[in-house]
Amino acid sequence: MTWEQAISVAALVLALAALVVGLIVLQRIRERGAKVDPLVSPAEPDRERASGPPAFVVNPIKTRDVDELRRLALEIAGELQLDEPLWFETTPEDPGVGQAREALAAGASVVVAAGGDGTVRAVATALAGTGTPMALLPMGTGNLLARNLDLPLDGTASLVRTALGGTDHPIDIGWIRPHRLSRAAGNDEDTAPESETDAAVGALTNAAGEHLFLVMAGIGFDAAMVAGADDELKSKMGWFAYFVAGARHLHGRKLRLRMRVGEGEVRPLKVRSLLLANCGRLPGGIVLLPDAELNDGWLDVAALDTRNGLLGWASLFGKVVLQGLGIRRDLPVSPSSIEFWRGREVAVSCDQPEHLQVDGDLIGEATAVTARLQAGGLRVRTR
Secondary structure: OOHHHHHHHHHHHHHHHHHHHHHHHHHHHHHHHHOOOOOOOOOOOOOOOOOOOEEEEEOOOOOOOHHHHHHHHHHHHHHOOOOOOEEEEOOOOOOOHHHHHHHHHOOOOEEEEEEOHHHHHHHHHHHOOOOOOEEEEEOOOOOHHHHOOOOOOOOHHHHHHHHHHOEEEEEEEEEEEEEOEOOOOOOEOOOOOOOHHHHHHHOOEOOOOOEEEOOEEEEEHHHHHHHHOOHHHHHHHOOHHHHHHHHOOOOOOOEEEEEEEOOOOEEEEEEOEEEEEOOOEOHHHOEOOOOOOOOOOOEEEEEEEEOOOHHHHHHHHHHHHHHHOOOOOOOOOOOEEEEEEEEOEEEEEEEEEEEEEEOOEEEEEEEEEEEEEEEEEEEEEEO
């Protein structure tokens, strides 16, 4: 065997070894990602479950077979000796807020959000602070909240049974208020909806102009990634479409921000992305904010940065992967960084308008945002 052949064989062996190690690591991440600790509610007085009918708020675009889902809901409600479920469907103009409010007015004992993250967020906006629980039938691309809850993974029937007969737990919710540029140059103010899509976004705000988020809000790279993943791409590739879209922005500019957490000092930041999180699990078993919990009473903040091009992004991805395996380690000299803070209120200002996403939905550009946590503001139903 010549030395060239020996080197080729050695390279092949190393490549195969790297592939095997990568597959093992990926499998471990997926296994850990599938194991979500059940919610443990803080001590609170026992609540008598409401006696009204369950209600379903269904996004017909996300639901493959609406008639079959309705039949299944009726059948399982009968098995559990519940009243016939109320049924509402979302529209482009109202993604679920109005329907959930109708369900509340009708005395619903639980409101089931059947759709993607936008439907879940809309129903949660209506139920926040009411004490009426929300249940989930995840049917979207990201299903971010569902991935952070101990929900059954063995089919729609199990999800419906959990939705109608599971256990209720209080969770925290985040509220974020963007300050947007109007069409008139130099005016920094919240703008009114200007299209049907914007009207749907407007329906998701409260009286103070705040948008609810259950998982995380983000400025920068993550928002650009959401903006780049169109519906056609998501329908073909699922949640992986976000990573494909993100590849287009790896060489984008950094953000220049000023951030204040609670009553702390104002920090100047130059980062790729800033995340405000209620919980930290993403698709694929990726744990981006390992300390973030749904009911810990804290808003977790993460600033992500990279240097040296693709080397920095590879380093950042490696850190996130290790976090998913329970390993948190930073080298003295590294081309990437992840910094964490915790608080109950956060204020951020930007040097120029930046894209803002909440729970995977792009809501526009903002020159500044203020965010706050509402501890125990929503009850959700799990196993």
